[in-house]
Amino acid sequence: MxxxxxxxxxxxxxxxxxxxxxxxxxxxxxxxxxxxxxxxxxxxxxxxxxxxxxxxxxxxxxxxxxxxxxxxxxAAGTYEVMDEDLAATFEGLMVDDPSSGGSLYGPLGDNIEIIGEPER
Known part of the structure; x- marks a missing residue:
């Protein structure tokens, strides 16, 4: 969009x-x-x-x-987002609790370790 x-x-x-x-x-x-x-x-x-x-x-x-x-x-900036692609990415994303050193699974990578504390 x-x-x-x-x-x-x-x-x-x-x-x-x-x-x-x-x-x-x-x-x-x-x-x-x-x-x-x-x-x-x-x-x-x-x-x-x-x-x-x-x-x-x-x-x-x-x-x-x-x-x-x-x-x-x-909000008057230009944003390009492919809603369906973004939705599919979010649906396929699974994240273990990052504070416990969890792993990232899904379309972004296979078992990528999350290192460090999450940003707050």
């Missing part, structure tokens, strides 16, 4: 734009003030509570959308 970094960057920009649109719409603020024309009414009170309640999940959602854009932007 070939990943085009330009497409990832474009997508990241679109996702960031969506996040800004969600934030800029200020839905919670609009709900909160929807009945301000009826001061002291139960409708104004209920709308105010609903707006306050909506603020946190909407801000969290906008933040998550923004984080998705950041993640995609960070």
């Amino acid at each position: 070939l990943v085009d970094p330009a497409i990832l960057r474009t997508f990241a920009g679109q996702v960031e734009g969506a996040s800004q649109t969600i934030t800029g719409a200020d839905l919670a603020g609009k709900v909160k003030t929807a009945f301000d024309g009826l001061p002291g009414s139960e409708a104004q009170w209920a709308a105010s509570l609903a707006g306050d309640w909506l603020r946190q999940p909407l801000d969290q959602f906008a933040g998550q959308v923004s984080a998705m854009g950041d993640a995609v932007r960070g």
